[in-house]
Every structure is written in C-alpha cells, then in structure tokens.
Amino acid sequence: MKFYEMVIGLEVHCQLATKTKLFCGCATDGFGAPANSRVCPVCTGQPGVLPVLNRRAVELAFQAALALDCELAKTSIFARKNYFYPDLPKAYQISQYEEPFSVNGMLDCSLKDGSTKRVRIHRIHLEEDAGKLLHSIGAEELDYSLVDFNRGGTPLIEIVSEPDMRGSEQAYAYLTALKKVLQYVGVSRCDMEKGEMRCDANISVRQAGAEKLGTRAEIKNLNSFKGVRDALEYEFRRQTEIIESGGRIIQETRLWDSAKMATFSMRSKEEAHDYRYFPDPDLVPMDADCAWVGQLKAALPELPAARRSRFISEYRLSSYDAEVLTGDRALADFFDAAAKGLSVEAAKIAANFMNTDLLGKLNATGTPIARSPVPPGNLKALAILIENGTLSSKLGKDVFAKMWETARSPDALVSELGLSQVLDEAQIKAWVDSALAGNARAAEDLKQGKERAIGAIVGAVMKLSKGKANPALVNRLIKEAVTGL
Ligand SMILES: [Zn+2]
Numbered sequence: 088m089k090f091y092e093m094v095i096g097l098e099v100h101c102q103l104a105t106k107t108k109l110f111c112g113c114a115t116d117g118f119g120a121p122a123n124s125r126v127c128p129v130c131t132g133q134p135g136v137l138p139v140l141n142r143r144a145v146e147l148a149f150q151a152a153l154a155l156d157c158e159l160a161k162t163s164i165f166a167r168k169n170y171f172y173p174d175l176p177k178a179y180q181i182s183q184y185e186e187p188f189s190v191n192g193m194l195d196c197s198l199k200d201g202s203t204k205r206v207r208i209h210r211i212h213l214e215e216d217a218g219k220l221l222h223s224i225g226a227e228e229l230d231y232s233l234v235d236f237n238r239g240g241t242p243l244i245e246i247v248s249e250p251d252m253r254g255s256e257q258a259y260a261y262l263t264a265l266k267k268v269l270q271y272v273g274v275s276r277c278d279m280e281k282g283e284m285r286c287d288a289n290i291s292v293r294q295a296g297a298e299k300l301g302t303r304a305e306i307k308n309l310n311s312f313k314g315v316r317d318a319l320e321y322e323f324r325r326q327t328e329i330i331e332s333g334g335r336i337i338q339e340t341r342l343w344d345s346a347k348m349a350t351f352s353m354r355s356k357e358e359a360h361d362y363r364y365f366p367d368p369d370l371v372p373m374d375a376d377c378a379w380v381g382q383l384k385a386a387l388p389e390l391p392a393a394r395r396s397r398f399i400s401e402y403r404l405s406s407y408d409a410e411v412l413t414g415d416r417a418l419a420d421f422f423d424a425a426a427k428g429l430s431v432e433a434a435k436i437a438a439n440f441m442n443t444d445l446l447g448k449l450n451a452t453g454t455p456i457a458r459s460p461v462p463p464g465n466l467k468a469l470a471i472l473i474e475n476g477t478l479s480s481k482l483g484k485d486v487f488a489k490m491w492e493t494a495r496s497p498d499a500l501v502s503e504l505g506l507s508q509v510l511d512e513a514q515i516k517a518w519v520d521s522a523l524a525g526n527a528r529a530a531e532d533l534k535q536g537k538e539r540a541i542g543a544i545v546g547a548v549m550k551l552s553k554g555k556a557n558p559a560l561v562n563r564l565i566k567e568a569v570t571g572l
Pocket residue numbers: 108111112113125126127128129130131240
C-alpha cells in the first residue's frame with residue numbers, strides 16, 4: 088500500500104478596493120450596473136490613449152504586501168501579456184512579469200486542530216482585470232455572446248503562494264486567513280459572489296516522503312472556498328488513480344464543475360513564453376519610495392493574528408472565543424468597543440453574549456453587525472449589570488432579547504420591567520422557607536446529604552421569585568436552612 092500526498096499552491100486574484108480603475112478614471116462599481124456603463128477610451132483600448140497609474144491602487148497593493156510580510160521591490164515594471172480574447176480589447180493585459188512589486192512573504196493560518204500552518208508567498212503582482220462575456224440575458228440563452236467591459240481595467244493583485252499546502256483543509260485555512268488579512272487592512276472587500284476574490288489551484292500528487300514534485304494540474308473556475316476544497320479532493324483522487332494504474336499525469340488546465348462535482352480538461356497548460364511578455368512602453372517603472380512605504384506601513388491596522396493574541400492576553404478570552412471574535416474586523420471592532428474598560432469578568436460576559444446571543448440573532452436575520460440594534464455600548468452596560476449582580480445570567484438573556492427587539496438600553500429595560508435581581512436576604516429567606524415546606528421530600532433528602540436534591544428546591548425558589556432571586560444567595564440560604572447553621 089502506497090501513501091500519497093497532495094501538494095498545493097494557490098493563485099488568488101483580489102480586486103483592490105479603489106473607487107476607480109487601474110489606468111483610467113472609470114468607476115469600479117460596475118457589478119450589477121448596466122453593461123458598458125463604466126467604460127472610456129482607455130479601458131476599451133481605443134487608439135491614441137495612454138494609461139495613467141492609479142496611486143491608490145498602488146498604496147493598497149503595497150499594504151497587502153506589507154501585511155503579508157513580503158519584500159517590496161525598489162523598482163518594478165509593468166509588462167504586456169499578449170493574447171486575444173473578446174473580453175480583452177487591447178489584445179494584451181497590463182500585468183507584471185519579470186519584476187513584480189513584491190516577493191517572499193508568508194502567512195500563518197490557523198488549522199482546525201488549533202495548530203498553525205505557515206504558507207510562504209512566492210510573489211504578489213499588480214494587474215488589470217478583463218471584461219466579462221455574457222452568454223444569456225436573464226433566463227434566455229443566446230446563440231451569440233455579448234461583452235460587458237465594466238470590469239475591464241479594474242485593479243487586481245495576484246497573490247501566488249509557494250506549493251506549501253499538503254491537504255484541502257490547509258488550502259481552505261490559507262484562503263480564510265488571506266481573506267481576513269485583506270479585509271482587515273481594507274485592501275479588498277473579497278466578495279466572492281461579485282468576483283472580487285478568485286482562486287486558481289495548482290495541485291500535484293506524490294508518494295508521501297518523496298522530494299520530487301509530481302506533474303501538476305491547474306484548476307480554474309473555483310468561485311468559493313468550498314469549491315476549492317471539493318475540487319482539490321476530486322483532483323487528488325483522479326491523479327492518484329492514474330498513477331496507481333501506471334498512467335502519467337499531463338500538465339494541463341482543468342475546469343471545476345460544481346454541479347457535476349468533477350474537474351474537466353480545458354486545455355494543455357500554456358507556457359509563459361506563449362504570452363510574449365514584454366515591458367509596457369507606455370508606463371514608466373514603478374518606484375517604491377522609502378518614506379511613502381514607511382507611511383503605508385505605519386497606517387496598517389492591527390492584523391488578525393495580533394488582535395487574537397491581544398484578546399487572549401488583555402481580556403483573558405479562550406482561544407476559541409478570540410478566534411471567533413476576530414473572524415472579521417467589524418466583529419473585532421465591536422467587541423473592542425464593548426469590552427474596553429470592563430473588568431476581565433465583565434469582558435468575558437460580553438464575549439459570551441456576542442458569540443452566542445448576538446451572533447445567533449445576526450446570522451438568523453442576515454443583519455450585518457454594523458446595523459445591529461444592540462450597539463456595543465448597550466452590550467457593555469448589560470455585561471456590567473450581570474457582573475455586579477443586578478441581573479442573573481438567566482435574566483440577562485431575557486433582557487438581551489428585549490434589547491434586540493427594542494434597540495433600547497438594558498438599564499432602561501430593567502427599571503421599566505422591574506427585572507433587577509433580588510439580593511435582599513430576608514426576601515430570599517422567605518422564599519426558601521416556603522420552597523422547603525412545599526418540597527418536604529427533597530428537603531429531607533438534602534438533610535440526609537443527597538446534594539442533588541437541592542435542584543428541586545432552587546427551582547421552586549426561582550419559580551416563586553419569577554427568576555429574580557440571586558442564585559448564589561439562594562443556594563447558600565437553602566443550605567443554611569437545612570443544616571440549621
Ligand atoms: Zn475607463
């Protein structure tokens with residue numbers, strides 16, 4: 088029995104979050120807009136026009152590289168990648184080839200078992216997107232194709248990893264970590280449904296322990312993280328079967344079909360020289376000015392991994408809670424705003440409410456956290472009311488539900504609904520006495536040392552107090568009453 092492993096490298100294209108295109112002033116909000124409503128002579132390749140580089144796109148690209156620990160090249164150049172396709176009116180794409188702006192980075196990815204996988208980044212380069220071909224209008228299939236240039240010229244970065252991943256779960260973890268970093272920094276919105284993040288996967292198979300890499304296939308058309316995982320699993324099985332039966336893997340480009348859950352051969356893999364790359368004579372070399380790079384670095388926000396560590400050290404969160412709460416930047420910002428200045432205990436209460444009640448409501452109703460009817464200040468106030476004993480955790484949950492419905496503060500709700508927890512010992516003692524009288528059997532069991540019998544009596548007190556008696560006091564007073572202390 089031979090064991091095989093998959094060797095995976097990913098190429099991820101991300102749309103930079105600029106207002107305008109890479110070499111012209113057309114808006115980048117063309118997704119869903121009328122076809123060809125975001126075009127001009129530059130991005131439709133008319134004669135007599137020249138490209139002008141978008142400074143903001145370069146800033147975002149540089150910040151992505153800095154956040155991924157890449158080296159920035161002092162000088163990089165734009166190159167023309169020549170090929171004909173109807174969505175590419177110039178018949179070349181402006182990209183970077185021999186001298187990309189950035190190389191040699193890395194990204195640490197959290198795996199499910201709690202360990203971390205470091206994936207090296209080979210290079211990041213800047214390029215423009217192509218337009219889009221349409222083969223149908225609504226439900227109507229066409230026997231011809233239409234072209235929409237709204238997307239043509241949109242700034243992209245292509246992030247090329249080293250072949251460091253050894254399984255589909257690692258590839259999934261890498262994509263998750265990459266998306267998180269790019270969103271934190273504000274480089275890209277990474278909305279895959281809008282095509283703002285796209286992925287091609289290179290996968291080869293070799294016997295476990297072998298040093299030499301196998302022949303790889305490149306899989307295209309992966310438009311979700313799940314699609315990447317499924318396609319890699321399929322391709323691993325396909326390649327392993329070919330090798331096992333004595334066949335040879337062909338280097339080729341394959342397409343993932345998510346409906347059939349299979350990859351299909353698209354074309355034999357093209358070589359770089361097929362594209363006749365050469366430096367674009369219309370664009371000057373791009374210099375990374377030191378002072379400017381310094382400013383961009385200083386402007387980077389706290390990155391997800393650092394924030395996760397801080398949540399663990401500053402608020403004493405479990406690593407699971409910290410992972411969830413740093414899942415995206417808006418969530419992490421919300422928690423920071425709610426927990427700032429709270430005691431460690433109250434911060435933990437706030438974290439629990441966020442991870443269960445708040446995220447539950449947001450997910451169930453499809454509400455983004457920015458539009459949560461419970462703002463961070465109200466969550467903070469609720470955590471304080473529970474920590475100082477005004478509310479039991481049970482009542483806290485009820486109050487939270489009301490906060491979600493009414494968007495009001497917990498303090499207002501507590502006084503209006505008369506919900507605060509009862510801490511008055513004389514009142515609780517009265518409830519305890521009547522609960523003991525009404526549950527003679529349980530009281531007797533408890534007296535005999537059967538600790539579990541206390542549950543029935545606590546329950547009776549909670550019923551009498553409508554859930555408002557402080558549980559710690561109830562427990563203590565029951566024990567005192569039974570033992571006669
Ligand atoms: Zn344009």
